[in-house]
Amino acid sequence: MFxxxxxxxxxxxxxxxGCMAFRREKFVPRxxxxxxxxxxxxxxxxxxSQRHNTLIHFRYNPEHKAQRGEHGMGSNCTGLDGRSTTLxxxxxxxxxxxxxxxxxxxxxxPDERVVVAKGGRGGRGNQHFATSTHQAxxxxxxxxTGEERYYRLELKLLADVGLVGFPNAGKSTLISxxxxxxxxxxxxxxxxxEPNLGVVTVGxxxxxxxxxxxxxxxxxxxxxxxxxxxxxxxxxxxRTRLLVHVVDVSDASGREDVVEDFKVINLELASFGxxxxxxxxxxxxxxxxxxxxxxxxxxxxxxxxRRKLEFHAVSAVTGQGIDELKWAIAKRLRTVES
Numbered sequence: 001m002f003x004x005x006x007x008x009x010x011x012x013x014x015x016x017x018g019c020m021a022f023r024r025e026k027f028v029p030r031x032x033x034x035x036x037x038x039x040x041x042x043x044x045x046x047x048x049s050q051r052h053n054t055l056i057h058f059r060y061n062p063e064h065k066a067q068r069g070e071h072g073m074g075s076n077c078t079g080l081d082g083r084s085t086t087l088x089x090x091x092x093x094x095x096x097x098x099x100x101x102x103x104x105x106x107x108x109x110p111d112e113r114v115v116v117a118k119g120g121r122g123g124r125g126n127q128h129f130a131t132s133t134h135q136a137x138x139x140x141x142x143x144x145t146g147e148e149r150y151y152r153l154e155l156k157l158l159a160d161v162g163l164v165g166f167p168n169a170g171k172s173t174l175i176s177x178x179x180x181x182x183x184x185x186x187x188x189x190x191x192x193x194e195p196n197l198g199v200v201t202v203g204x205x206x207x208x209x210x211x212x213x214x215x216x217x218x219x220x221x222x223x224x225x226x227x228x229x230x231x232x233x234x235x236x237x238x239r240t241r242l243l244v245h246v247v248d249v250s251d252a253s254g255r256e257d258v259v260e261d262f263k264v265i266n267l268e269l270a271s272f273g274x275x276x277x278x279x280x281x282x283x284x285x286x287x288x289x290x291x292x293x294x295x296x297x298x299x300x301x302x303x304x305x306r307r308k309l310e311f312h313a314v315s316a317v318t319g320q321g322i323d324e325l326k327w328a329i330a331k332r333l334r335t336v337e338s
Contacts, residue, residue: 006152007089008151009151010116011147012041013065013066013069013119014119015039015041015068015069015122015123016037016068016143017122018083018124018125018142019038022034022136032135034075035072035076035127036245037120038071039072040071040081040082041122041141044085045114045115047113048112049090050090054133055093060328064085066119067082079249084119090155093154093156094106098151113320118146118147123142124140156171156236156239159239160212161240161242162213162237162240162243163243163246164213166253168253169248170245175198177195178213199211243280246285247261247262249296250292259299259300259303283332286311287318289321312328
């Protein structure tokens with residue numbers, strides 16, 4: 001199951017209490033204070049990991065605590081520090097404060113570590129309160145409370161290319177043809193209910209190139225407002241460098257105006273977030289050309305030309321235009337900033 005959102009509570013360990021004790025030795029009947037300090041509470045740390053690709057382990061286990069520090073002991077012995085707790089998150093996870101909405105950290109690289117809740121400081125033992133006029137202090141400190149925080153986690157996939165388009169436009173069939181990804185494919189809308197990633201390779205060693213393609217579930221009108229779970233899907237293409245807009249030019253979809261379909265999806269991209277999705281470089285792909293309606297193909301080709309967008313026509317079933325598209329994407333990615 002692909003889970004890309006989670007809310008969690010983290011609690012760092014409390015500090016151990018300082019100890020009140022006095023030396024009691026055979027020939028030292030009135031020894032001085034010897035209370036040790038409490039140990040420090042453990043931190044809660046988040047670390048990005050390439051071994052994880054979903055937030056499902058947080059969905060069903062939302063509370064995480066670090067160990068408290070041990071109390072101080074006599075003979076000036078300091079309590080042991082509490083063990084920290086490390087939470088593994090997938091690369092691409094964004095962490096927000098659930099109460100204020102403030103961005104805490106964006107994990108974009110593997111092995112990044114961030115302390116999300118600091119452990120409490122250990123209390124001081126009574127040895128620290130001795131002075132020349134107060135030689136038998138009974139004062140000692142309690143350990144400080146460890147931080148408690150609530151966080152909202154969002155996972156945004158890290159891919160070079162995002163496939164967008166209406167449901168049943170042929171995106172899943174396309175990614176299965178150009179990569180080793182094997183998404184569910186069927187002839188009804190919303191077959192894809194979660195993003196799929198595929199690695200595409202072109203060329204041969206030593207000039208082999210590869211890039212990651214994300215197959216997004218189909219978008220519908222109103223996606224930027226959440227229709228069809230659109231907001232959950234759109235954020236996954238925020239990090240992509242290039243969009244491939246797949247448009248069905250056959251009569252199978254029942255949609256008549258391919259240019260209008262193209263405009264609707266572009267409007268959803270422009271309306272999401274700060275509108276940056278609409279500014280991404282785009283390649284337009286006419287799919288299912290083995291059963292294409294010639295008039296629809298002609299209209300889409302002309303519209304792409306007017307918009308000065310690179311255009312390709314492919315059939316994932318017969319393989320027509322697939323290799324040319326793969327090379328075109330690789331070439332375009334070389335010119336796009338990461």
